[in-house]
Amino acid sequence: xxxxxxxxxxxxxxxxxxxxxxxxxxxxxxxxxxxxxxxxxxxxxxxxxxxxxxxxxxxxxxxxxxxxxxxxxxxxxxxxxxxxxxxxxxxxxxxxxxxxxxxxxxxxxxxxxxxxxxxxxxxxxxxxxxxxxxxxxxxxxxxxxxxxxxxxxxxxxxxxxxxxxxxxxxxxxxxxxxxxxxxxxxxxxxxxxxxxxxxxxxxxxxxxxxxxxxxx
Amino acid sequence: xxxxxxxxxxxxxxxxxxxxxxxxxxxxxxxxxxxxxxxxxxxxxxxxxxxxxxxxxxxxxxxxxxxxxxxxxxxxxxxxxxxxxxxxxxxxxxxxxxxxxxxxxxxxxxxxxxxxxxxxxxxxxxxxxxxxxxxxxxxxxxxxxxxxxxxxxxxxxxxxxxxxxxxxxxxxxxxxxxxxxxxxxxxxxxxxxxxxxxxxxxxxxxxxxxxxxxxx
DNA sequence: AGACTTACCGACATCGTTGACGGTTTCTAC
DNA sequence: GTAGAAACCGTCAACGATGTCGGTAAGTCT
Numbered sequence: 407x408x409x410x411x412x413x414x415x416x417x418x419x420x421x422x423x424x425x426x427x428x429x430x431x432x433x434x435x436x437x438x439x440x441x442x443x444x445x446x447x448x449x450x451x452x453x454x455x456x457x458x459x460x461x462x463x464x465x466x467x468x469x470x471x472x473x474x475x476x477x478x479x480x481x482x483x484x485x486x487x488x489x490x491x492x493x494x495x496x497x498x499x500x501x502x503x504x505x506x507x508x509x510x511x512x513x514x515x516x517x518x519x520x521x522x523x524x525x526x527x528x529x530x531x532x533x534x535x536x537x538x539x540x541x542x543x544x545x546x547x548x549x550x551x552x553x554x555x556x557x558x559x560x561x562x563x564x565x566x567x568x569x570x571x572x573x574x575x576x577x578x579x580x581x582x583x584x585x586x587x588x589x590x591x592x593x594x595x596x597x598x599x600x601x602x603x604x605x606x607x608x609x610x611x612x613x614x615x616x617x618x619x620x621x622x
Numbered sequence: 623x624x625x626x627x628x629x630x631x632x633x634x635x636x637x638x639x640x641x642x643x644x645x646x647x648x649x650x651x652x653x654x655x656x657x658x659x660x661x662x663x664x665x666x667x668x669x670x671x672x673x674x675x676x677x678x679x680x681x682x683x684x685x686x687x688x689x690x691x692x693x694x695x696x697x698x699x700x701x702x703x704x705x706x707x708x709x710x711x712x713x714x715x716x717x718x719x720x721x722x723x724x725x726x727x728x729x730x731x732x733x734x735x736x737x738x739x740x741x742x743x744x745x746x747x748x749x750x751x752x753x754x755x756x757x758x759x760x761x762x763x764x765x766x767x768x769x770x771x772x773x774x775x776x777x778x779x780x781x782x783x784x785x786x787x788x789x790x791x792x793x794x795x796x797x798x799x800x801x802x803x804x805x806x807x808x809x810x811x812x813x814x815x816x817x818x819x820x821x822x823x824x825x826x827x828x829x830x831x832x833x834x835x836x837x838x
Numbered sequence: 839a840g841a842c843t844t845a846c847c848g849a850c851a852t853c854g855t856t857g858a859c860g861g862t863t864t865c866t867a868c
Numbered sequence: 869g870t871a872g873a874a875a876c877c878g879t880c881a882a883c884g885a886t887g888t889c890g891g892t893a894a895g896t897c898t
Contacts, residue, residue, distance in 0.1 A: 417894090417895085418894095418895090419895075419896090420894085420895055420896075423894080423895085448884080448885060448886085449885075449886070449887095450884085450885070450886095460886095464886095464887075464888085468887090469886085469887075470885090470886070470887090
């Protein structure tokens with residue numbers, strides 16, 4: 407079974423010990439969400455994956471709900487950092503639409519987004535979790551919109567651009583949701599994205615074109 | 623607490639008793655998925671909602687997994703019937719694109735689709751469930767494509783049409799996924815769909831237009 | 839160095855969930 | 869009607885998960 411490897415021996419300050427332990431546990435929580443889903447995420451499994459004791463966990467997180475809530479923020483931080491790291495080369499691309507769509511796809515990719523979906527679905531029947539998730543979601547959306555604005559120019563009147571961004575984001579998420587249900591068909595989902603991308607290019611070209619009523 | 627109301631007293635044949643009991647249990651299972659999510663769907667809750675005993679449940683379904691598996695098919699059947707019931711007036715509509723998109727939206731609406739998502743996500747970490755879900759998903763997709771074909775004409779060469787349908791379906795699912803995570807913002811999601819629909823119309827118009835390379 | 843605080847440990851009690859099973863009722867075949 | 873099958877009932881045992889809690893180790897202040 408995989409372990410969250412993080413060693414740093416010798417004398418450490420309380421702050422170091424504390425934050426490293428929290429990080430270890432939260433990383434393990436995310437791993438657990440990916441591997442076993444929300445329902446299969448138990449404190450025992452997390453502790454095993456993190457290679458720590460149950461006592462350590464209960465010391466840092468009063469309850470399981472606490473731990474999961476912290477994991478939400480933890481994931482959000484990682485994803486934000488991921489986006490920022492990829493942003494530079496996106497901004498420098500020749501074709502902003504293509505680069506932007508690729509970025510959007512990349513952000514919704516990989517095991518981290520799987521964990522996000524697990525949390526979203528779990529949040530549906532858990533008000534506390536829901537509040538946290540909703541707050542994060544707001545931030546994410548506004549970040550996406552800010553990026554779009556700087557990619558395509560801040561033409562404040564043109565509401566077609568945020569609209570296209572929303573549609574693109576929704577399409578990406580829809581594909582990923584389907585992928586979650588049927589993970590065996592990876593190539594098919596890749597192809598599905600390529601096709602969707604072609605459609606979304608049309609939408610963006612239309613949105614970026616000089617104002618002209620799209621539906622007369 | 624809501625009950626699945628189904629009374630039919632007097633002498634009944636074994637077949638009647640059996641199938642009615644199964645239906646009651648499966649309806650309650652779906653209700654449970656909606657109300658409490660997959661993780662919160664326990665045999666005790668199902669039994670309470672159905673107003674039957676635990677013994678009845680274990681008699682008809684050897685295990686909980688059996689019950690859930692049966693619920694998958696049950697949901698699929700209901701949804702298919704729902705689509706067919708709405709199909710007639712969709713086919714008769716003046717604007718096939720508009721009517722088709724509305725149908726797609728309607729099919730992914732309501733508590734039933736919520737249950738579907740719960741099962742999709744649960745299936746990710748449960749191979750048996752995954753197989754069942756994947757099979758159903760295949761059927762659903764082909765049904766959607768068949769309907770699209772009869773709505774927009776069977777121009778076999780024009781791959782842009784199925785592509786547009788996929789994109790539309792993915793966008794719808796993306797919106798619904800977001801809605802699941804943040805159920806308080808219903809109006810916002812409605813608006814999001816209206817905007818997405820505008821974009822999707824563009825995609826469909828482009829797909830239906832006489833062959834003309836969309837990206838030169 | 840000594841007092842104090844924080845980090846960490848591991849066992850225990852409790853609770854909810856599931857599957858099994860022996861007994862009862864309802865239907866069906868003859 | 870009567871035997872047998874199917875449907876249904878409700879309790880029990882086993883298991884896994886969570887939170888609590890008394891105790892130990894590591895660090896921090898004076």
